[in-house]
Amino acid sequence: MTASGQQRRRGAAGRGAARRVPVVILAGFLGAGKTTLLNHLLAGARGTRIGVVVNDFGSVNVDALSVAGQVDSMVSLENGCLCCAVDASGLDRMLSVLTDPAAELDLVVVEASGLAEPRSLVRLVLASEDPYVEYGGLVELVDAAEFPALRERHPELADQVAMADLVVLNKVDRAADGVADLVRELAGPTPVLPAEFGRIDPELLFDRVTAAPDDGPRQLTFDDLRLAEADADDHDDHSTHAHAVYDTVTVETGPLHPRRFAAFLEARPAGLYRMKGTVTVGVPARREGYEVHTVGAYVRAERVARPGDRGSRLVLIGAGVDAEGLRAEVEKCSTAVAGEAVEQDLLPLLRYVADPSRDAGDAGEDVDAGGVDGDTADGLDVADPAADITDPVVAAEFTAADAVARDDAVAGDDAVAWDDDMARDDDMARDDDMVADDDAEPEPTGCVAHPEAFDTLVAPEDFDPER
Numbered sequence: 408m409t410a411s412g413q414q415r416r417r418g419a420a421g422r423g424a425a426r427r428v429p430v431v432i433l434a435g436f437l438g439a440g441k442t443t444l445l446n447h448l449l450a451g452a453r454g455t456r457i458g459v460v461v462n463d464f465g466s467v468n469v470d471a472l473s474v475a476g477q478v479d480s481m482v483s484l485e486n487g488c489l490c491c492a493v494d495a496s497g498l499d500r501m502l503s504v505l506t507d508p509a510a511e512l513d514l515v516v517v518e519a520s521g522l523a524e525p526r527s528l529v530r531l532v533l534a535s536e537d538p539y540v541e542y543g544g545l546v547e548l549v550d551a552a553e554f555p556a557l558r559e560r561h562p563e564l565a566d567q568v569a570m571a572d573l574v575v576l577n578k579v580d581r582a583a584d585g586v587a588d589l590v591r592e593l594a595g596p597t598p599v600l601p602a603e604f605g606r607i608d609p610e611l612l613f614d615r616v617t618a619a620p621d622d623g624p625r626q627l628t629f630d631d632l633r634l635a636e637a638d639a640d641d642h643d644d645h646s647t648h649a650h651a652v653y654d655t656v657t658v659e660t661g662p663l664h665p666r667r668f669a670a671f672l673e674a675r676p677a678g679l680y681r682m683k684g685t686v687t688v689g690v691p692a693r694r695e696g697y698e699v700h701t702v703g704a705y706v707r708a709e710r711v712a713r714p715g716d717r718g719s720r721l722v723l724i725g726a727g728v729d730a731e732g733l734r735a736e737v738e739k740c741s742t743a744v745a746g747e748a749v750e751q752d753l754l755p756l757l758r759y760v761a762d763p764s765r766d767a768g769d770a771g772e773d774v775d776a777g778g779v780d781g782d783t784a785d786g787l788d789v790a791d792p793a794a795d796i797t798d799p800v801v802a803a804e805f806t807a808a809d810a811v812a813r814d815d816a817v818a819g820d821d822a823v824a825w826d827d828d829m830a831r832d833d834d835m836a837r838d839d840d841m842v843a844d845d846d847a848e849p850e851p852t853g854c855v856a857h858p859e860a861f862d863t864l865v866a867p868e869d870f871d872p873e874r
Protein backbone atom coordinates (compact mmCIF):
# COMPACT_ATOMS: atom_id res chain seq x y z
CA MET A 408 0.00 0.00 0.00
CA THR A 409 1.30 3.48 -0.72
CA ALA A 410 1.97 6.01 1.99
CA SER A 411 -1.18 7.88 1.16
CA GLY A 412 -3.15 4.65 1.28
CA GLN A 413 -1.78 3.91 4.74
CA GLN A 414 -2.61 7.40 5.85
CA ARG A 415 -6.09 6.96 4.55
CA ARG A 416 -6.54 3.71 6.41
CA ARG A 417 -5.19 5.20 9.61
CA GLY A 418 -7.46 8.17 9.10
CA ALA A 419 -10.48 5.98 8.67
CA ALA A 420 -9.60 3.93 11.73
CA GLY A 421 -8.95 7.09 13.71
CA ARG A 422 -12.42 8.30 13.04
CA GLY A 423 -13.68 5.31 14.93
CA ALA A 424 -16.36 2.79 14.26
CA ALA A 425 -19.13 5.36 14.48
CA ARG A 426 -17.81 7.47 11.61
CA ARG A 427 -20.79 8.47 9.53
CA VAL A 428 -20.63 9.17 5.82
CA PRO A 429 -22.59 12.13 4.50
CA VAL A 430 -25.00 11.33 1.72
CA VAL A 431 -25.71 14.23 -0.62
CA ILE A 432 -28.65 14.07 -3.00
CA LEU A 433 -28.05 15.66 -6.37
CA ALA A 434 -31.36 16.43 -8.04
CA GLY A 435 -32.64 18.52 -10.91
CA PHE A 436 -34.93 18.11 -13.90
CA LEU A 437 -33.95 16.12 -16.99
CA GLY A 438 -30.79 17.46 -18.55
CA ALA A 439 -30.12 20.12 -15.92
CA GLY A 440 -26.49 19.00 -15.73
CA LYS A 441 -26.38 16.54 -12.81
CA THR A 442 -23.97 14.09 -14.43
CA THR A 443 -21.82 16.97 -15.65
CA LEU A 444 -21.61 18.38 -12.12
CA LEU A 445 -20.97 14.95 -10.65
CA ASN A 446 -18.10 14.32 -13.03
CA HIS A 447 -16.69 17.71 -12.16
CA LEU A 448 -16.84 16.83 -8.46
CA LEU A 449 -15.16 13.50 -9.08
CA ALA A 450 -12.41 15.08 -11.15
CA GLY A 451 -11.72 17.67 -8.46
CA ALA A 452 -12.05 15.38 -5.46
CA ARG A 453 -8.32 15.49 -4.66
CA GLY A 454 -8.20 12.51 -2.37
CA THR A 455 -11.73 12.81 -1.03
CA ARG A 456 -13.19 9.42 -1.81
CA ILE A 457 -16.63 9.60 -3.30
CA GLY A 458 -19.16 6.84 -3.78
CA VAL A 459 -22.06 7.27 -6.14
CA VAL A 460 -25.57 5.92 -6.48
CA VAL A 461 -26.78 6.51 -10.00
CA ASN A 462 -30.41 6.28 -10.93
CA ASP A 463 -31.25 6.47 -14.57
CA PHE A 464 -34.09 5.55 -16.84
CA GLY A 465 -33.70 3.24 -19.77
CA SER A 466 -31.91 -0.05 -20.08
CA VAL A 467 -28.78 1.78 -21.22
CA ASN A 468 -27.63 3.50 -18.08
CA VAL A 469 -25.95 6.46 -19.72
CA ASP A 470 -25.28 8.34 -16.51
CA ALA A 471 -23.65 5.35 -14.88
CA LEU A 472 -21.40 4.83 -17.88
CA SER A 473 -20.31 8.41 -17.93
CA VAL A 474 -19.19 8.49 -14.31
CA ALA A 475 -17.89 4.94 -14.01
CA GLY A 476 -14.30 5.74 -14.92
CA GLN A 477 -13.57 8.15 -12.15
CA VAL A 478 -15.66 7.08 -9.24
CA ASP A 479 -14.40 5.34 -6.15
CA SER A 480 -17.32 3.01 -5.80
CA MET A 481 -20.69 2.91 -7.36
CA VAL A 482 -24.04 1.23 -7.33
CA SER A 483 -26.51 1.76 -10.09
CA LEU A 484 -30.23 1.36 -10.36
CA GLU A 485 -31.63 1.13 -13.84
CA ASN A 486 -35.10 1.12 -15.20
CA GLY A 487 -36.97 3.03 -12.62
CA CYS A 488 -36.96 5.93 -10.32
CA LEU A 489 -35.19 5.70 -6.99
CA CYS A 490 -38.00 7.45 -5.22
CA CYS A 491 -40.54 4.90 -6.40
CA ALA A 492 -38.62 1.75 -7.19
CA VAL A 493 -37.03 1.24 -3.83
CA ASP A 494 -38.41 1.57 -0.37
CA ALA A 495 -36.35 2.86 2.50
CA SER A 496 -34.78 -0.53 3.11
CA GLY A 497 -33.89 -0.86 -0.59
CA LEU A 498 -32.03 2.44 -0.63
CA ASP A 499 -30.54 1.59 2.75
CA ARG A 500 -29.05 -1.53 1.26
CA MET A 501 -27.43 0.52 -1.49
CA LEU A 502 -26.16 3.12 0.93
CA SER A 503 -24.86 0.48 3.30
CA VAL A 504 -22.65 -0.81 0.52
CA LEU A 505 -21.07 2.59 0.12
CA THR A 506 -20.98 3.83 3.71
CA ASP A 507 -19.54 0.59 5.04
CA PRO A 508 -16.27 1.55 6.80
CA ALA A 509 -14.48 -1.09 4.73
CA ALA A 510 -15.17 0.99 1.62
CA GLU A 511 -13.39 3.96 3.23
CA LEU A 512 -15.45 6.52 1.39
CA ASP A 513 -15.74 10.10 2.62
CA LEU A 514 -18.86 11.13 0.78
CA VAL A 515 -21.71 9.48 -1.08
CA VAL A 516 -23.58 11.29 -3.82
CA VAL A 517 -26.97 10.03 -4.94
CA GLU A 518 -27.60 11.27 -8.46
CA ALA A 519 -31.34 11.20 -8.81
CA SER A 520 -32.91 10.59 -12.17
CA GLY A 521 -34.12 13.76 -13.83
CA LEU A 522 -37.67 12.76 -13.04
CA ALA A 523 -37.16 11.85 -9.42
CA GLU A 524 -39.04 13.49 -6.63
CA PRO A 525 -36.32 14.87 -4.34
CA ARG A 526 -38.57 15.14 -1.33
CA SER A 527 -39.07 11.38 -1.36
CA LEU A 528 -35.36 10.80 -1.71
CA VAL A 529 -34.56 13.08 1.18
CA ARG A 530 -37.06 11.21 3.27
CA LEU A 531 -35.55 7.89 2.30
CA VAL A 532 -32.09 9.01 3.37
CA LEU A 533 -33.35 10.55 6.57
CA ALA A 534 -35.22 7.34 7.35
CA SER A 535 -32.08 5.27 6.90
CA GLU A 536 -31.45 2.87 9.72
CA ASP A 537 -27.83 2.44 8.76
CA PRO A 538 -25.63 3.81 11.55
CA TYR A 539 -23.05 5.03 9.04
CA VAL A 540 -25.44 7.06 6.91
CA GLU A 541 -25.69 10.77 7.53
CA TYR A 542 -27.93 13.05 5.49
CA GLY A 543 -25.65 15.52 3.74
CA GLY A 544 -28.11 17.82 2.02
CA LEU A 545 -30.07 18.29 -1.16
CA VAL A 546 -28.31 20.00 -4.04
CA GLU A 547 -30.84 21.07 -6.65
CA LEU A 548 -29.62 21.84 -10.14
CA VAL A 549 -31.67 24.31 -12.12
CA ASP A 550 -31.32 24.55 -15.89
CA ALA A 551 -30.99 28.30 -16.41
CA ALA A 552 -32.00 27.97 -20.05
CA GLU A 553 -35.10 25.86 -19.60
CA PHE A 554 -36.37 26.69 -16.12
CA PRO A 555 -38.90 29.43 -16.88
CA ALA A 556 -40.64 27.30 -19.52
CA LEU A 557 -40.35 24.11 -17.51
CA ARG A 558 -41.84 25.72 -14.47
CA GLU A 559 -45.01 26.42 -16.43
CA ARG A 560 -45.35 22.75 -17.24
CA HIS A 561 -44.09 21.45 -13.90
CA PRO A 562 -45.07 23.81 -11.08
CA GLU A 563 -43.59 21.33 -8.58
CA LEU A 564 -40.13 22.44 -9.71
CA ALA A 565 -40.58 25.64 -7.72
CA ASP A 566 -41.09 23.58 -4.55
CA GLN A 567 -37.97 21.59 -5.30
CA VAL A 568 -35.94 24.79 -5.48
CA ALA A 569 -37.50 25.97 -2.23
CA MET A 570 -36.66 22.80 -0.34
CA ALA A 571 -33.05 22.52 -1.49
CA ASP A 572 -30.08 23.13 0.78
CA LEU A 573 -28.06 24.49 -2.10
CA VAL A 574 -29.33 25.58 -5.51
CA VAL A 575 -26.94 25.45 -8.44
CA LEU A 576 -28.17 27.63 -11.28
CA ASN A 577 -26.44 25.78 -14.09
CA LYS A 578 -26.05 26.68 -17.78
CA VAL A 579 -25.77 30.39 -17.13
CA ASP A 580 -24.05 30.60 -20.50
CA ARG A 581 -27.51 30.02 -21.95
CA ALA A 582 -29.57 31.69 -19.23
CA ALA A 583 -33.11 32.77 -20.04
CA ASP A 584 -33.94 36.39 -19.26
CA GLY A 585 -34.69 37.04 -15.63
CA VAL A 586 -34.05 33.47 -14.55
CA ALA A 587 -31.59 34.39 -11.82
CA ASP A 588 -34.05 36.69 -10.07
CA LEU A 589 -36.81 34.14 -10.42
CA VAL A 590 -34.74 31.32 -8.93
CA ARG A 591 -33.37 33.48 -6.13
CA GLU A 592 -36.89 34.48 -5.21
CA LEU A 593 -38.03 30.86 -5.13
CA ALA A 594 -34.95 29.75 -3.20
CA GLY A 595 -35.51 32.24 -0.40
CA PRO A 596 -32.63 32.05 2.08
CA THR A 597 -31.00 29.09 0.33
CA PRO A 598 -27.79 30.00 -1.49
CA VAL A 599 -28.01 30.08 -5.28
CA LEU A 600 -24.74 29.44 -7.09
CA PRO A 601 -24.49 30.34 -10.77
CA ALA A 602 -22.43 27.80 -12.71
CA GLU A 603 -21.42 26.69 -16.15
CA PHE A 604 -21.04 22.99 -16.79
CA GLY A 605 -21.56 22.29 -13.10
CA ARG A 606 -18.26 23.85 -12.16
CA ILE A 607 -18.84 24.55 -8.54
CA ASP A 608 -16.05 24.39 -6.05
CA PRO A 609 -15.98 20.77 -4.84
CA GLU A 610 -14.78 21.95 -1.44
CA LEU A 611 -18.14 23.54 -1.03
CA LEU A 612 -19.74 20.16 -0.68
CA PHE A 613 -16.94 18.25 0.91
CA ASP A 614 -16.30 20.80 3.64
CA ARG A 615 -19.91 21.24 4.32
CA VAL A 616 -20.75 17.62 4.64
CA THR A 617 -17.73 16.13 6.36
CA ALA A 618 -18.40 17.82 9.69
CA ALA A 619 -19.67 15.32 12.23
CA PRO A 620 -22.95 16.31 13.85
CA ASP A 621 -21.14 17.04 17.09
CA ASP A 622 -18.69 19.38 15.42
CA GLY A 623 -21.14 22.25 15.33
CA PRO A 624 -24.04 23.32 13.20
CA ARG A 625 -24.36 21.56 9.85
CA GLN A 626 -23.84 23.91 7.00
CA LEU A 627 -26.08 21.99 4.66
CA THR A 628 -29.29 21.72 6.58
CA PHE A 629 -32.78 20.72 5.77
CA ASP A 630 -34.32 23.27 8.08
CA ASP A 631 -36.51 24.56 5.31
CA LEU A 632 -37.62 21.15 4.33
CA ARG A 633 -41.22 20.61 5.21
CA LEU A 634 -41.62 17.12 6.51
CA ALA A 635 -45.10 17.66 7.82
CA GLU A 636 -47.58 14.84 7.90
CA ALA A 637 -49.48 16.43 5.06
CA ASP A 638 -46.42 16.05 2.86
CA ALA A 639 -45.92 12.51 3.99
CA ASP A 640 -49.37 11.69 2.72
CA ASP A 641 -48.55 12.60 -0.83
CA HIS A 642 -45.43 10.46 -0.81
CA ASP A 643 -47.24 7.41 -1.94
CA ASP A 644 -49.04 9.17 -4.74
CA HIS A 645 -46.50 8.66 -7.46
CA SER A 646 -48.99 9.71 -10.11
CA THR A 647 -48.03 13.30 -9.37
CA HIS A 648 -44.37 12.67 -10.07
CA ALA A 649 -43.03 13.92 -13.34
CA HIS A 650 -42.08 10.43 -14.40
CA ALA A 651 -45.71 9.41 -14.36
CA VAL A 652 -46.26 11.46 -17.52
CA TYR A 653 -42.94 10.84 -19.23
CA ASP A 654 -42.19 7.82 -21.39
CA THR A 655 -38.73 6.42 -21.79
CA VAL A 656 -37.61 4.68 -24.95
CA THR A 657 -34.32 2.87 -25.21
CA VAL A 658 -32.95 2.15 -28.66
CA GLU A 659 -29.94 -0.05 -29.26
CA THR A 660 -28.86 -0.42 -32.84
CA GLY A 661 -25.78 -0.44 -35.05
CA PRO A 662 -23.91 2.48 -36.64
CA LEU A 663 -26.05 5.39 -37.78
CA HIS A 664 -26.07 7.26 -41.06
CA PRO A 665 -24.89 10.72 -39.89
CA ARG A 666 -26.97 12.78 -42.30
CA ARG A 667 -30.12 10.82 -41.52
CA PHE A 668 -29.43 11.09 -37.83
CA ALA A 669 -28.83 14.84 -38.08
CA ALA A 670 -32.17 15.15 -39.86
CA PHE A 671 -33.81 13.18 -37.05
CA LEU A 672 -32.23 15.53 -34.50
CA GLU A 673 -33.58 18.52 -36.36
CA ALA A 674 -37.11 17.17 -36.59
CA ARG A 675 -37.49 15.80 -33.08
CA PRO A 676 -41.11 15.56 -31.97
CA ALA A 677 -42.17 18.37 -29.66
CA GLY A 678 -42.74 16.11 -26.64
CA LEU A 679 -39.23 14.64 -26.76
CA TYR A 680 -37.56 16.63 -24.03
CA ARG A 681 -34.41 14.64 -23.39
CA MET A 682 -32.21 12.31 -25.38
CA LYS A 683 -28.82 10.95 -24.38
CA GLY A 684 -26.50 8.19 -25.37
CA THR A 685 -23.68 7.28 -27.67
CA VAL A 686 -23.88 6.83 -31.40
CA THR A 687 -21.45 5.45 -33.93
CA VAL A 688 -21.37 7.24 -37.27
CA GLY A 689 -19.03 7.54 -40.23
CA VAL A 690 -18.10 5.67 -43.34
CA PRO A 691 -17.40 1.93 -43.20
CA ALA A 692 -13.62 2.34 -43.01
CA ARG A 693 -13.80 5.05 -40.46
CA ARG A 694 -16.31 5.02 -37.65
CA GLU A 695 -16.48 7.70 -35.00
CA GLY A 696 -18.27 7.69 -31.68
CA TYR A 697 -20.25 10.66 -30.37
CA GLU A 698 -22.00 11.19 -27.09
CA VAL A 699 -25.25 12.94 -27.91
CA HIS A 700 -27.42 15.03 -25.59
CA THR A 701 -30.57 16.92 -26.31
CA VAL A 702 -32.36 18.96 -23.66
CA GLY A 703 -35.42 20.79 -24.90
CA ALA A 704 -34.35 22.56 -28.08
CA TYR A 705 -30.67 22.16 -27.24
CA VAL A 706 -28.53 19.60 -29.07
CA ARG A 707 -24.96 18.76 -28.24
CA ALA A 708 -22.61 16.07 -29.55
CA GLU A 709 -19.19 15.30 -28.17
CA ARG A 710 -16.67 13.07 -29.78
CA VAL A 711 -15.87 10.03 -27.67
CA ALA A 712 -12.13 9.70 -27.28
CA ARG A 713 -12.20 5.97 -26.85
CA PRO A 714 -15.36 4.58 -28.36
CA GLY A 715 -16.44 1.11 -27.42
CA ASP A 716 -18.06 -1.16 -29.95
CA ARG A 717 -19.62 0.13 -33.13
CA GLY A 718 -23.15 0.27 -31.85
CA SER A 719 -25.47 3.13 -30.98
CA ARG A 720 -27.44 3.35 -27.75
CA LEU A 721 -29.89 6.10 -27.02
CA VAL A 722 -32.32 6.82 -24.23
CA LEU A 723 -35.18 9.11 -25.27
CA ILE A 724 -37.50 10.66 -22.70
CA GLY A 725 -40.61 12.63 -23.53
CA ALA A 726 -44.19 13.39 -22.64
CA GLY A 727 -46.98 12.37 -24.99
CA VAL A 728 -44.59 10.86 -27.50
CA ASP A 729 -45.32 7.86 -29.65
CA ALA A 730 -42.72 5.54 -28.14
CA GLU A 731 -42.77 2.91 -30.84
CA GLY A 732 -42.86 5.53 -33.60
CA LEU A 733 -39.83 7.19 -32.04
CA ARG A 734 -37.92 3.95 -31.86
CA ALA A 735 -38.74 3.26 -35.50
CA GLU A 736 -37.50 6.75 -36.47
CA VAL A 737 -34.14 6.12 -34.84
CA GLU A 738 -33.85 2.67 -36.31
CA LYS A 739 -34.47 4.13 -39.75
CA CYS A 740 -31.24 6.11 -39.26
CA SER A 741 -29.18 2.94 -38.86
CA THR A 742 -26.90 2.10 -41.74
CA ALA A 743 -28.64 -1.26 -41.90
CA VAL A 744 -31.74 0.59 -43.14
CA ALA A 745 -30.39 3.87 -44.54
CA GLY A 746 -27.29 2.43 -46.18
CA GLU A 747 -23.70 3.50 -45.70
CA ALA A 748 -22.69 7.15 -45.67
CA VAL A 749 -19.99 9.01 -47.56
CA GLU A 750 -17.62 11.55 -46.01
CA GLN A 751 -19.80 14.58 -46.75
CA ASP A 752 -22.67 13.05 -44.83
CA LEU A 753 -20.85 13.82 -41.60
CA LEU A 754 -21.12 17.57 -42.10
CA PRO A 755 -24.70 18.11 -40.86
CA LEU A 756 -23.85 16.33 -37.62
CA LEU A 757 -20.70 18.36 -37.02
CA ARG A 758 -22.88 21.41 -36.60
CA TYR A 759 -23.79 20.02 -33.19
CA VAL A 760 -20.33 19.13 -32.05
CA ALA A 761 -19.58 21.02 -28.88
CA ASP A 762 -16.70 23.35 -28.32
CA PRO A 763 -14.43 21.04 -26.34
CA SER A 764 -12.96 23.89 -24.31
CA ARG A 765 -16.34 24.08 -22.59
CA ASP A 766 -15.78 20.68 -21.08
CA ALA A 767 -12.16 21.16 -20.32
CA GLY A 768 -13.03 22.78 -17.04
CA ASP A 769 -14.08 19.40 -15.77
CA ALA A 770 -10.47 18.45 -15.89
CA GLY A 771 -9.27 21.68 -14.42
CA GLU A 772 -8.43 21.96 -10.78
CA ASP A 773 -8.84 25.67 -10.27
CA VAL A 774 -12.52 25.82 -9.93
CA ASP A 775 -14.54 28.67 -8.66
CA ALA A 776 -17.91 28.63 -7.09
CA GLY A 777 -18.90 31.54 -9.25
CA GLY A 778 -18.53 35.21 -8.74
CA VAL A 779 -15.15 36.10 -10.15
CA ASP A 780 -14.72 36.48 -13.85
CA GLY A 781 -17.12 37.05 -16.61
CA ASP A 782 -20.64 38.35 -16.70
CA THR A 783 -23.37 36.73 -18.69
CA ALA A 784 -26.26 38.46 -20.36
CA ASP A 785 -28.30 37.70 -17.29
CA GLY A 786 -25.86 39.48 -15.03
CA LEU A 787 -24.62 36.26 -13.49
CA ASP A 788 -21.06 36.03 -12.38
CA VAL A 789 -19.39 32.81 -13.27
CA ALA A 790 -15.87 31.57 -13.50
CA ASP A 791 -14.32 32.05 -16.93
CA PRO A 792 -14.48 28.56 -18.47
CA ALA A 793 -11.20 29.05 -20.28
CA ALA A 794 -9.54 29.93 -17.02
CA ASP A 795 -10.40 26.50 -15.71
CA ILE A 796 -8.06 24.84 -18.16
CA THR A 797 -5.05 25.15 -15.96
CA ASP A 798 -3.24 22.09 -17.21
CA PRO A 799 -1.49 22.86 -20.51
CA VAL A 800 -1.46 19.18 -21.45
CA VAL A 801 -5.21 18.94 -20.99
CA ALA A 802 -5.76 22.18 -22.88
CA ALA A 803 -3.59 21.01 -25.76
CA GLU A 804 -5.38 17.70 -25.87
CA PHE A 805 -8.75 19.35 -26.16
CA THR A 806 -7.57 21.75 -28.80
CA ALA A 807 -5.93 18.99 -30.80
CA ALA A 808 -8.93 16.72 -30.52
CA ASP A 809 -11.18 19.53 -31.66
CA ALA A 810 -8.96 20.41 -34.60
CA VAL A 811 -8.69 16.81 -35.70
CA ALA A 812 -12.39 16.17 -35.38
CA ARG A 813 -13.35 19.24 -37.35
CA ASP A 814 -10.59 19.42 -39.96
CA ASP A 815 -10.58 15.80 -40.83
CA ALA A 816 -14.28 15.50 -41.12
CA VAL A 817 -14.36 18.43 -43.49
CA ALA A 818 -11.27 17.49 -45.48
CA GLY A 819 -11.97 13.79 -45.50
CA ASP A 820 -8.54 13.17 -44.05
CA ASP A 821 -7.87 9.68 -42.81
CA ALA A 822 -6.06 10.85 -39.71
CA VAL A 823 -9.06 10.22 -37.49
CA ALA A 824 -9.71 6.84 -38.99
CA TRP A 825 -11.10 4.51 -36.42
CA ASP A 826 -8.10 2.77 -35.03
CA ASP A 827 -8.74 -0.91 -34.52
CA ASP A 828 -7.09 -0.71 -31.13
CA MET A 829 -9.56 1.95 -30.20
CA ALA A 830 -12.38 -0.10 -31.54
CA ARG A 831 -11.34 -3.02 -29.39
CA ASP A 832 -11.32 -0.86 -26.35
CA ASP A 833 -14.65 -1.40 -24.72
CA ASP A 834 -14.02 1.08 -22.01
CA MET A 835 -16.48 3.95 -22.16
CA ALA A 836 -14.77 5.57 -19.20
CA ARG A 837 -13.16 8.93 -19.66
CA ASP A 838 -9.61 8.99 -20.78
CA ASP A 839 -7.67 9.12 -17.54
CA ASP A 840 -5.21 11.52 -19.09
CA MET A 841 -7.99 13.98 -19.65
CA VAL A 842 -8.71 14.20 -15.96
CA ALA A 843 -5.12 13.95 -14.83
CA ASP A 844 -4.29 16.28 -12.02
CA ASP A 845 -0.64 16.83 -11.32
CA ASP A 846 -1.34 17.77 -7.74
CA ALA A 847 -3.55 14.82 -7.04
CA GLU A 848 -2.37 12.01 -4.84
CA PRO A 849 -0.49 9.46 -6.88
CA GLU A 850 -2.63 6.63 -5.58
CA PRO A 851 -5.33 5.53 -8.01
CA THR A 852 -8.79 6.42 -6.90
CA GLY A 853 -10.32 3.05 -7.74
CA CYS A 854 -12.26 1.46 -4.96
CA VAL A 855 -9.73 -0.10 -2.62
CA ALA A 856 -12.18 -2.57 -1.20
CA HIS A 857 -13.58 -3.49 -4.54
CA PRO A 858 -11.15 -2.64 -7.33
CA GLU A 859 -13.31 -3.90 -10.14
CA ALA A 860 -15.76 -1.10 -9.35
CA PHE A 861 -13.33 1.08 -11.18
CA ASP A 862 -14.30 -0.39 -14.50
CA THR A 863 -17.61 -2.03 -13.94
CA LEU A 864 -20.75 -1.21 -12.13
CA VAL A 865 -21.36 -3.24 -9.04
CA ALA A 866 -24.79 -4.36 -8.07
CA PRO A 867 -25.27 -3.91 -4.34
CA GLU A 868 -25.87 -7.62 -3.82
CA ASP A 869 -22.52 -8.42 -5.44
CA PHE A 870 -20.52 -6.05 -3.32
CA ASP A 871 -18.28 -7.74 -0.81
CA PRO A 872 -16.56 -5.18 1.40
CA GLU A 873 -14.31 -7.90 2.82
CA ARG A 874 -12.64 -8.52 -0.51
Ligand SMILES: Nc1nc2c(ncn2[C@@H]2O[C@H](COP(=O)(O)OP(=O)(O)OP(=O)(O)O)[C@@H](O)[C@H]2O)c(=O)[nH]1
Nearest residue numbers: 436437438439440441442443521578603604700707
Ligand atom coordinates in the same frame (compact mmCIF):
# COMPACT_ATOMS: atom_id res chain seq x y z
N1 LIG B 1 -24.45 25.04 -22.52
C1 LIG B 1 -24.35 24.30 -21.42
N2 LIG B 1 -24.55 22.99 -21.49
C2 LIG B 1 -24.43 22.27 -20.36
C3 LIG B 1 -24.08 22.86 -19.13
N3 LIG B 1 -24.05 21.89 -18.19
C4 LIG B 1 -24.33 20.74 -18.81
N4 LIG B 1 -24.56 20.96 -20.12
C5 LIG B 1 -24.90 19.99 -21.15
O1 LIG B 1 -26.26 19.59 -20.95
C6 LIG B 1 -26.43 18.25 -21.36
C7 LIG B 1 -27.06 17.45 -20.24
O2 LIG B 1 -26.15 17.39 -19.16
P1 LIG B 1 -26.17 16.16 -18.12
O3 LIG B 1 -25.11 16.42 -17.12
O4 LIG B 1 -26.17 14.87 -18.83
O5 LIG B 1 -27.60 16.39 -17.48
P2 LIG B 1 -28.37 15.44 -16.41
O6 LIG B 1 -29.08 16.36 -15.46
O7 LIG B 1 -27.43 14.46 -15.80
O8 LIG B 1 -29.39 14.72 -17.36
P3 LIG B 1 -30.46 13.56 -16.95
O9 LIG B 1 -29.68 12.49 -16.24
O10 LIG B 1 -31.02 13.09 -18.24
O11 LIG B 1 -31.50 14.18 -16.11
C8 LIG B 1 -25.05 17.76 -21.77
O12 LIG B 1 -24.90 17.91 -23.16
C9 LIG B 1 -24.12 18.69 -21.04
O13 LIG B 1 -22.86 18.83 -21.67
C10 LIG B 1 -23.86 24.29 -19.08
O14 LIG B 1 -23.58 24.90 -18.05
N5 LIG B 1 -24.02 24.94 -20.27
